[in-house]
Amino acid sequence: MTHPTGYSGAQIALHWIVALLVAGQYIFKDSITSAWDAIRQGTDYAFDPLILAHVAGGGLILVFILWRLALRLRHGAPPPPENEPAPLKVLSHAAHWAFYAVVAIMSVSGALAWFADLTVAAQVHNVFKVILLALIALHVLAIPFHRIVLKNNVMVRMLRRAK
Numbered sequence: 001m002t003h004p005t006g007y008s009g010a011q012i013a014l015h016w017i018v019a020l021l022v023a024g025q026y027i028f029k030d031s032i033t034s035a036w037d038a039i040r041q042g043t044d045y046a047f048d049p050l051i052l053a054h055v056a057g058g059g060l061i062l063v064f065i066l067w068r069l070a071l072r073l074r075h076g077a078p079p080p081p082e083n084e085p086a087p088l089k090v091l092s093h094a095a096h097w098a099f100y101a102v103v104a105i106m107s108v109s110g111a112l113a114w115f116a117d118l119t120v121a122a123q124v125h126n127v128f129k130v131i132l133l134a135l136i137a138l139h140v141l142a143i144p145f146h147r148i149v150l151k152n153n154v155m156v157r158m159l160r161r162a163k
Helices: 009-027 030-041 049-075 086-116 119-149 154-158
Strands: none
Touching (some): 009 049, 009 119, 049 086
């Protein structure tokens, strides 16, 4: 895998699109949660466009994360900052690959729960929801750590494309 100097415009756009879609999934999840509970209880639920939005959003997230993964495998990713300690480089690398896996698992398990009525898939979805939140927190906290402690501006790589 090559190490470009920065991310491409497509990689940056997909990063932020997926971030916004994931945020929307968490913010607007109450409708699908209520519908799932009604299904489990054998009762009816009213149509709510946010249910469709959640299901479609999960599908879009999977498509975009696979696209992003393909771009990363084809074009590579910039190397970590030189002043980042070796153990943090390993943690960062693992966390980035974990994002791909967790987001894909979330999308697939959610689809299996909804379309195949698999309770175990819903349970997996809920467990990975917590794991994804932890990864997001770690990812966001890395920004001030890099800026204040390591004194590098690694976040710029997700704001401006490589030239």
